[in-house]
Amino acid sequence: MPIPEIKICGISEPLALDAAIKGRAAYAGFVFFPPSPRNITPAQAAALSARAQGRIGRVGLFVDADDATIGEAVSAAHLDVLQLHGKESPERAAQLRARFALPVWKALPVASAADVAGAQAYAGAVDRVLFDARTPKGALPGGMGLSFDWKLVADWKGALAWGLAGGLTPENVSQAVQITGAALVDTSSGVESAPGVKDVDRIAAFCLAARSA
């Protein structure tokens, strides 16, 4: 089984960023979504980005954001990837990819086989889809520590690169990779001691466990 790439999302302070780099994560995620406990400002992201430069990829997470909001974050934090975690259509995703000339990842909420099949609509519009758990109405669209039935995406053979998100922890990521064959695993709340508070030991443990799958 190929070793998956790792993304640690919701990084808001340097110690967590350093732990992700030390754990050889490929990506650090910065959340630009004010309702999230992990939200950071473009200025905060700029400082983290300078520390990350050349050591880890910088992913900006947005939820149905407008061009100005995304543009401000891209300029301040020199983002390498845009992650769209709202209800962005394939057309909107393609428009953002063209406008900012950056790879775009689209998170898709999964609760059924039909949700997984729906990923095909994004072929040609985005660079990767992220299968994440569908969260309850009125809750944040991600970062809730909820997982879905991994068998739904086991060895998914769509036309797009894909990653697995949703409720991944140091304790379950190895099994998740074995079941799904995911080439990228993404975690946020699973490596925290409280919402928005990253735990460096759990980041280290997650990276080790993901690679041992």
Ligand SMILES: O=C(O)c1ccccc1N[C@@H]1O[C@H](COP(=O)(O)O)[C@@H](O)[C@H]1O
């Ligand atoms: O992390 C957040 O606060 C967040 C807010 C809004 C949308 C997505 C968010 N996080 C992303 O959700 C998935 C799953 O997170 P978790 O591991 O279950 O906590 C992941 O891609 C996060 O980056």
